[in-house]
Amino acid sequence: MQRTALTSYAHLPRAHHDRHVLTSTVDVFGVAHWLLAERAPQPGGDVPPFDALVVSVHPDGHVERTELNAVRARWPHLDRLPDAGFVVAASRARRHKDANQVQVFDALGRETSSFSVGDAIEHLLVDETGHIWVGHFDENPAGIRRWSATGRLAWTSDDAAIPGLFDCYALNVSGTAAWACPYTDFPLVEIHPDRPVRVWSNRIRGAHAVAAHGDRVAFYGGYGKEQDRLAHAELTETSVKPTDAGLLTLPDGSAPGRRRAIGRGSRIYVQAEPFTAWGVFDLNS
Structure with a gap:
């Protein structure tokens, strides 16, 4: 089976390896961020x-550090806003009162x-305009929604006629648009947000990240032995229309094991435990 190795993309500076990685992401502009706590x-x-401390690593290697005061989320999601703030x-x-679940810094x-x-x-x-796209898993029937950074609901999948939307397995946000591949x-x-949703039927099951470029798409992940597909x-x-399938590996050729995966346009970013480095696959390369 064909093996495709991720390209090394961004690394958490070693000076911060003594802190606990709460979560990490790559934003819509390609900057990698780590949310760190003392324990x-x-x-x-x-x-x-x-x-908490956010360490941001730009594609050119420039590093920024931002201290966030009074973070409340135990298992957080993180992304950066275009004005250099964070969500x-x-x-x-x-566990949170309604007004406290999402914090904007x-x-x-x-x-x-x-x-x-x-x-x-x-x-x-977060997209290029600072809107926040949220995909829910199956304990919330809300599906996919887009919010302003002040908490105004700007778009909802309720009337979008997306078949079998019970769990947003994969979500890719690039520019001001999104791609999704939901269960079931x-x-x-x-x-x-400003035009009707397009839907393609799909036989590729269980992917947790998707990339798109023109009329080509790539799906990463799956069930059981297909988790590295x-x-x-x-x-x-x-x-x-499926064309071929193989395995996506870490840059050294090994399997990722526990990982995070994020879709951004033509790219899929993957981060494996201990979550200090990001690799990238680019459908457009």
Whole structure:
């Protein structure tokens, strides 16, 4: 089976390896971010607010550090806003009052607002205009929604006629648009907030990240032994036509094991435990 190795993309500077990685992401402009705490969250009970550090590594290697004050999320999602502020959100809303689930911080790390986007966040990705796309897993029927950075609901999948949208397995946000591949039917969906949603039927099941470029798409992940699968396909008028499949490996050729994966346009970024480095696959390379 064909093996494709990720290209090394960004590394957390070694000076910060003594801190615990709460989460990490790559934003819409290609900057990698790590949200770090002094120690790992302890199981059970509420978490008192704590200060956290965001380390940002730009594609040219430039490093920024931003201290965030009074973070409340135990298992957070993170992304950066175009004004250099940050969004931190708790994946579960049950431990938080509605107004506290999502925290918005300015470029100096001060909280400027908070609001709720609903329980069971699977993906949280910010687009080029600063809107926040949220894909939910199956404990919340909200599906996919787009929010302003002040908590105004700007788009919802409720009336989008997306078949079998029970769990947003894969979400890719690039520019101001999104691609999704949701459970249970796994259609490929292209979402532009100002025009009707496009839907292609799809036989590739279980992917947790998707990349798109022109009429070509790639799906990463799957069930069981297909967790490292990289499947290529072409778009017809109404369906996804698989062309070939192989394995996506770390840059050294090994399997990722526990990993995070993020889709951004033509790129899929993958980060394996201990979550200090990002690799990238680019469908356009």
